[in-house]
Amino acid sequence: VQLGRLQRRLREALQMPEPANAVLLSLRETGNENALQQRLQEIVDLEDLGLILRRDASGRRYFSLESRRLLLDPLLVEQVNRIVAENGWEVRPTLAYLANLMTDDKELVEGIASAIGRASDPSSPITTVQLAQAASRFLPYSIVAGVEPDQPPPWGPIILVNGEPAPPLGPDEILLSAWAARDLWPNGDWQGRIGKPIVTLRYFVEGDGSLLREEARTLKLAGIFRVEPPGLDPTLTPEFPGLRGARIQDWKPPFPREQWHPEWVRERDELYWRRYRAAPKAFVSPETAQALWKSRHGNFTSLRIAMPTRSAPGGAAQQKATAMDEEAIRSAITRQLPAAELGLAIVPVKARGLEAAASSTANMFGWLFLGFSIFLIVSAMMLVALLFRLGVERRAHELGLLYALGYRRRSVLTLLLLEGLLLACLGALSGVFAGIGYAWALVNYLQQNWNGTLQTASFLEFHVASQEAPYGALPYPSLTLGLLLTISVAAIALAWSAWSLSRQAPLALLGGGQSTDVAIAPSRPWVAWLTAGGFTLSLVLAGVSFLVPPSSAPPLFFGSGGLLLVAALGLLAIGLGRKDPQLAEGIGPWPILRLGAGNARRRRSRSLLTAGLLASATFLIISVEAFRKSESTDAGGRDQGAGGFSLLAESDVPLPVNPASPRERRALLPEHSEGELKQLEAQAGEARIIGCRLRSGDDVSCLNLYQPLEPRIVGVPPALIERGGFGSQEWALLATAHKEGAVPVLADDHTAQWVLHKAIGDQWQIKDELGRTVTLELAGLLHGSVFQSELLMGEADFLRLFPSRGGYRLFLIDTPAFQTRSTQQALELAFGEAYGLNVIRTADRLASFHAVENTYLSTFQMLGGLGLLLGTLGLGVILIRNILERRGELALLRALGWSQRDLLWLVMSEMAFLVIAGLGIGLSAALVAVAPHLFARVQSVPWAGMTALVALVLLTSSLAGGLSALLTLRAPLLPALRRE
Known part of the structure; x- marks a missing residue:
């Protein structure tokens, strides 16, 4: 989209003339990011960090540090507290909150009941007025701040209506302004209510997803303070999003329209807004404020910073000192605040891209x-x-x-x-x-x-x-x-x-x-040592593979299989060097076959090379084929890849609540008619939906050709943790929050092994939403699951690390088989336009992973195919050469009465011996190499495909050898007999 157009749309919402959150730099030389970051740290100001520093209403008491995000990041609060302490200043964290309603419920109900009772007497001319007065005993949309009212200057003390300083506030106590007291008790009879729990606050808190839930809390009245400074202080309240305008009716509050009631606002409330803006009408202790309104987004709305005591008198000199002090605060904070940790950082995007490509899939x-x-x-x-x-x-x-x-x-x-x-x-x-x-x-x-x-x-x-x-x-x-x-x-x-x-x-x-009469000599001693060493190392690697993490076992088993291949060829070499103690006597095919197989000993090196070629090709083809997956693999029950879910959905816009019930679906679709909602329930009413939170990031599956630097992370709700599945038993590790130490995550075994290169227990670091370094620990593995693109984290940890990721974006949907298609269409139709919901079958998602994996395997098998081509070529060349060298022998046998078929059987038996030996060695080594996969997923191993490939290797080799022998034996043997 055009930059200017986007800026115009965001200008009003962000209250910035030309908002931007990224600046692209083109540099001739790279690698000096640290110097650039240091230079950026020198020139940055508070506004660049999204901070606002303003004086209090009097202009002399303190400065208030606020954030455009309303709530201050905990990291920022920690850093500013450190900076203030180093400079000898004082700081008071403050939390201001908007209360929807403030009432004395008992007085309100009794007043309305009394007014209604008097309204039954028609002779009373003031019943309507009395009823209106009783119904007006509430305060809509008032600010309540958490401060210590008894503090000395410049923070206080707040003065009560009787002229005395306000007392310290205890837990669940509230201090009301005289303006608020006149609203709740028009008759001024609040004195007898001091110390009683009569003031009820109603306010919004974040519920499931990002939906606001109204809660109520009744507090004890601690006193009534004067509407004058320091109790009357609009600076205590930062600028709330949408709470601006000449009238309260002009507000555009950041909560749903159905939860905003401008009809509650009276002219008296508008008068307060015009006079005092957002000055708090009530105070509670900081501890009470934290207990009521502490948020995962932050704990404070402002930091009040007081300057050292000045001996200079007021007037112009005092104003000049205040201005100088403001510059000192700005300079100290901007100089010492780590801009990179607060989100204003130089990011070497090109270097990261090259790094991701260099260490990528x-x-x-x-x-x-x-x-x-x-x-x-x-x-x-x-x-x-x-x-x-x-x-x-x-x-x-x-x-x-x-x-x-x-x-x-x-x-x-x-x-x-x-x-x-x-x-x-x-x-x-x-x-x-x-x-x-x-x-x-x-x-x-x-x-x-x-x-x-x-x-x-x-x-x-x-x-x-x-x-x-x-x-x-x-x-x-x-x-x-x-x-x-x-x-x-x-x-x-x-x-x-x-x-x-x-x-x-x-x-x-x-x-x-x-010489056609080649002596059969025993193998040299080093062959025996090589064979014994190969078998021994193969067993050692196979044994060690059971002691290492599962992700490290496959390479060891492949090494074990390769050593077994070498050792088996050495054993074949030893066998070819031994003489057969028995002669091939008798009549019929068996003696001919035995004699032909024995001929393999005469040219031992040739025979060994032929068997080795076929064994290598077989090993490569079969070991790769064992990992191939069909479209239906791992898409079955709860412990399979789909976890028992038939559909998976992801939305572009977070859904405030999980659409698991008709009530939530109705709340999410206020624009839909009753008929549309009934049709949705008819098509998708049987679906069980589990919503998960999602932090967008790099795909960590084989679908991403680059190394993921910021992985996608899914916040797993308790419902999914209790349900479990996907072949993992470690779900319980995600059930509780981990404020200290490494945060446990689950990952798919393919992702952990081939993309992340991690094993269970491994730790690595990422950045959370506030730029802090967080350590993740791989606590468990899912097996061939639909979660190959992301890491799974407990919802409590997710909300702590990524507090602004409200709502649900990833949904697992379990439907009856006959309703899968209709549910998919109904959900996309209902939520697609408003939330950008895309629903796919879990089988299709698994198939996309399998398609990529199978493509990789096919490229590896192409190498095996080339190896098979070399093996069959070598087999054909050796057979032709052996026949040419022994044509005199064959001619003599023909002269002694052997038929052409007998000669063919003799030659083919030698070929068959080499083919079977090579195929058997390669197949045995391949099965050892893929043993972990066979043991773990015996049901998903493509036995039919492996059997077909073995048959293909056997058929190809046999055809090549048979064709070579047949063409060679068709040549006339009489000249060779004469030379013999």
């Missing part, structure tokens, strides 16, 4: 993506090593010839590495461009899947940073680092393959470097 996604990519990187290393080894083995004769010509091993290794690195550089350079395309496709995939779910999805853009800290002048750091790391990883794989092959004797290399 999106950044965490990058690290998780990189972590899951480790499996893909290792798989790629194994495949590169395998393909390079196979390529070099085909040129073993060349290597043997180089050795025979006198080349040293180092020279041969260098030659092989240079050749391999040239190809690796070309491949890495191609991979950079392929990676750019993959990243672009991934960002577009996220945008399409999150459109309409994430408010920040529209900010997702693909870009390649040209400069990025901390790499300084490194051009395109992410691409450059990726290129260098890829070449380095490829170099390691190439060096390992070349070194292992160069260890063969030159004579063997001259003979081809490969």
Whole structure:
């Protein structure tokens, strides 16, 4: 909206010519916020802090410090008291309050009854006047102040009508002005009422939500004071919102129209207003005032500050001294009041935005993506090593010839590495461009899947940073680092393959470097040690995970699963190094299958690499799939994510009361007709509604791609605490207020683990409404709930920390299943326009969370898919190479009477052994990695999806291996038999 237009609308309400609550600064250099705040502290004045300093009515007794918010913040009162004490001044906190009615109920009732009785005598000519007089024995809309009337100058003493100083006021005592006494007792017979509880005050207090509730209190009459200073002092009353104008009838008080009664106001009341404005008509003790009107917004309406005693006489000199004293007060308060703690602070919004982005969910996604990519990187290393080894083995004769010509091993290794690195550089350079395309496709995939779910999805853009800290002048750091790391990883794989092959004797290399009769040798001792260490560490991590907080257990279990994967591959390597003591004897498919499986031992490194590729892909795909959620997951009973509620509503404007009953709904909808209200009850009358308070802030769920700095906080009412649910047993911790120590809060387990990075018992700090630092403690967790976007705090603590957040904005609605849709439509229709109420199904809210989580999981599973592609490619290459190397054997078997089908069974059995071994190892490790999730939510685990993925991996590998074997065996075997 246009600034000028908004200022014009707020000008009258705020009594400011050009109101503004934020100033945007554009700076060339950042990071000097402290210097700016210090400079701001030097130039700030009281008005900038929303404070008003004015002299008392006489202009000589004291100064009154007031707030535009009417009530002074407790932090401000504390700071001003400190400043006043340091300067040797005196201060008196004051609380003034508006009483709706002030009456002597007994006198009023008796007077009206007597007047009505006399009205039955038609011969009495003054009955109407008497009735009017009796009915007028009340004071409407009068100010009552909490002061000590017996204080010495400059505060008092207040003088009674008999000329004596007023006595100290005790609890539940009231001192009335002579003006008020004439209203309550026109006959002047108040003397006999001194010391009796006869004066009744009726006043508003804040009820449920922000609705005003009228209460009454009867006080003892302590005396009647003169209508003259210091008892007559309009300065005791700050300017109440809406209480201004030439007449009381012109007031626009800050309470509902139906609770404002201008018809009560008489001409006598208007006369007092014209003469004395808001001067109090009664006084109570400060203790009584606090007991009656203490508010969560503040305890005092003004601070009266008295200057040190002046010896100078009155007149012009005295006025000059007063002016100088005012400047001294202003200077002392503005210089020592912490403006930042009172809301006038320099906020580095850009730095905070960058900080939120740097430590955000999106950044965490990058690290998780990189972590899951480790499996893909290792798989790629194994495949590169395998393909390079196979390529070099085909040129073993060349290597043997180089050795025979006198080349040293180092020279041969260098030659092989240079050749391999040239190809690796070309491949890495191609991979950079392929990676750019993959990243672009991934960002577009996220945008399409999150459109309409994430408010920040529209900010997702693909870009390649040209400069990025901390790499300084490194051009395109992410691409450059990726290129260098890829070449380095490829170099390691190439060096390992070349070194292992160069260890063969030159004579063997001259003979081809490969033998179809490969000896089966036992594994080296370090393999056994690696296997034992992997199993041991896996068990240790699994055991430790049961001793740490639940939020820290998943990484430990993932580590345990990864170690189990390595250990199981080591165990497979040991098994492949052992000879089978039994021969594959007999006729039929079983001996053929056994013989084929035994062939995996002949090329142990190839077999191990193939199984490792498939195991890594299976581990990644299955472990990620275990966390996938369906649309109906966690939307069931009271202990599930929806807590048994079918609808969730949030309003833009706070509702003064919880619309839980027809009476509250009628009060909230005064403009609705009787027919509209009946229709609302017919459609939503069966709904049970629980209203919660809400402090707006940053979304703390996965729907927010940035790090939340000021989280949304929900004030939980006692009704929800008693009801419980959402899979948490710690609701009782929110039932009482915690004025000291950390404030307990509940959070969703997903929010705590992935966004806040907190565990039960962890503490962190936020700012309350007054700018004070408050410590929060995570006391409990909800499991997959609809409250993933906010923290839950007890209502008592919420009102203490955020006193101005009146009313209810978040509503949990429980309806019969057949009325869910009609209730949703009826509530939106009734409260949508007036309060901006938006009602959604809890299942839809959970589905939005699940959609984002599942999108993340899908991106991780894409890595598993690439790993599976590498695994099937490696399986096919190895099978083809093994068949080509053993074509002589296969030809001999064919000549001895084996059928083509038997040969296919022989080759496929070797492939099946490797596939089953890799799949079994990966599946076992994955189940260990996700064990906490399986144990905690066995009913929500997508067993069908996991089973389907296992079948898909098995089918893909089998098809790749079978197709490779079938195509290879179709080639003629006679030339190979001749060479054999």
